[in-house]
Amino acid sequence: MQFGIFTVGDVTPDPTSARTPTEHERIKAMVAIALKAEEVGLDVFATGEHHNPPFVPSSPTTMLGYIAARTERLILSTSTTLITTNDPVKIAEDYAMLQHLADGRVDLMMGRGNTGPVYPWFGKDIRDGIPLAVENYALLRRLWQEDVVDWEGKFRTPLQGFTSTPRPLDGVAPFVWHGSIRSPEIAEQAAFYGDGFFANNIFWPKDHFRRLIDLYRRRFAHHGHGTPEQAVVGLGGQAFIRRNSQDAVREFRPYFDNAPVYGHGPSLEEFTEQTPLTVGSPQEVIEKTLEFRESFGHYQRQLFLMDHAGLPLKTVLEQLDLLGEEVVPVLRKEFAVGRPAEVPAGPTHAARAARGAGEQR
Template identity: 85%
Template sequence: MQIGIFSVGDLTVDPTNGREPTEHERIKAMVTIAKKAEEVGLDVFATGEHHNPPFVAPANPTVLLAHIAAQTERLILSTSTTLITTNDPVRLAEDYAYLQHLADGRVDLMMGRGNTAPVYPWFGKDIAQGLSLAIENYHLLHKLWRETDVDWEGRFRTPLTAFTSTPRPLDDVPPFVWHGSIRSPEIAEQAAFYGDGFFANNIFWPKEHYIRLINLYRERFAHYGHGTPEQAIVGLGGQVFMRKNSQDAVDEFRPYFDNAPVYGHGPSLEDFTAQTPLTVGSPQEVIEKTLTFREFFGDYQRQLFLMDHAGLPLKTVLEQLDLLGEEVVPVLREEFAKRTPAGVPDAPTHAGLLAARDAEQKEATV
């Protein structure tokens, strides 16, 4: 089980003092948070891609992730998400292969369509074609990482003739890809077709919606011959806020929740925690609720928590990471290890993918 954090890079006023961090402060804070994640023993840091206020998450995540790669040794660096709809697949193939080399393989991607309608026309795209763009663009990206001298023609970009993307993926093993979705069965189908991972960022809606999406992905993963439904690669989102004392956590987090740009001024904190993965309380409460996720969604490989949002000051976020690393993650790892049946695959890593590739090649020559 890989456990980590993801950031949406929002610029939000702290409702307790009216202060909004500058763009510079928020960008530097994301670097500090990533380094802290490695320090406390987390496995993954992921960043979103945004092109509009109120976000400073990078328009090109490879810039931030390369900077973090140079200052870390073990942390897996991911996106959450890379916009497969408005980015050129050729550029994605080049940029992320380059990042993969710089980070010695500690890179994977989460593909997504994006949920901000104005972004599409900014890049000359039509949101009504979002699904078609996601399917065609990823098909090309997948091909570019695995083939040279590519001849290709599609609907949404100029044709390619005898094109080879450079640099080639590290060890000729492309970065592992997760397909992120909060609502679209077509994306679950796409992930299953390629045998890629499916990341259900289940932080807003009740679990029943995501159970349907994940079950569809598992069924189609098996249909396409990649393994049993239980061997499908699943990731989940989550949100936590902790203090040693549960009521202290609720009292401190309530003004941030009530004024958050996404869900503020909507459901109450109590209703939202009852209906979604959000956990506000003690470390033990976070452990208990997170362990219930596999009861609903089956065994899974990656758990990412959203922690640096809604105007929370950097000092508070770093305190949260200390609690997560010291009191929550060791217990979660132990409990997940005990409860995961034999035959459920580990979370993908570059080393694991390379070993699997070499084993397949060796078997083919016997």
């Protein structure tokens, strides 16, 4: 079981101080958070990809390459790579290059994004979102698997005798997750290829994500990749932790009440009741996270969103101390209890390379 954090890289005013960090400060803070994640024993740091304010991570490979040079163990991932608006050729080359620089500590999560105006900025039509995701990913896989590619499709110019460089490290492409909030077509895509499926699991009730994950597991087995239990599942989550739950609620409430991401809708109490958000003590975070297994079955990766809504860097680093020292060690132990032997571990380059270059999973 892999544990880590993911960031959306939002630049949001701190409601308690009315101060908004600069883009420079926010980018540097994301790096500091990644370094802290490795320091406290987490396994994964993942960044989103956005091309619009108030977000800053427009170039994930640049950030992850920089972090790779300053870490030794951390798996570096995206929490969204825009398969719809990025050229598959550029994705293939950028992430293979990052693989080499990071000695294989790289995977990525394909997603369509949730910002409509991005499509025309990159010459695409949002109405083609699903077809773009399907066609672009099919090409990306070929670029990683085949040394010479001849290809023709609908959304980009044809390729003739094209070789993507550099080739994937050890002949093994980065592991791919397909992330989705609401699209069964993306769950089907992940199942068809035998890739991982990542359920955002943040703003919606668990029944919504359970349906998507159940669909993915069934179709994974249908396509001959193994049993439903052998499908590779990742989950998001949100937490704000203090040693005392009352302190956590008191401190986080102004961030919840004012952050645009929460939409000024349900109260904090209603939101924590209806969604995976946990605001409380380490034990409360442990208990609620363990419930995910009851809802979704055994899974491979748990990422937490902890640096959004204007929270200052100092507070986020304190959160990571609590997560790494008091929450994750217990979760590792508890999630291992009763875990069937046939359930796969979280994907790593070393394990996949040992199985052979022909295996994508």
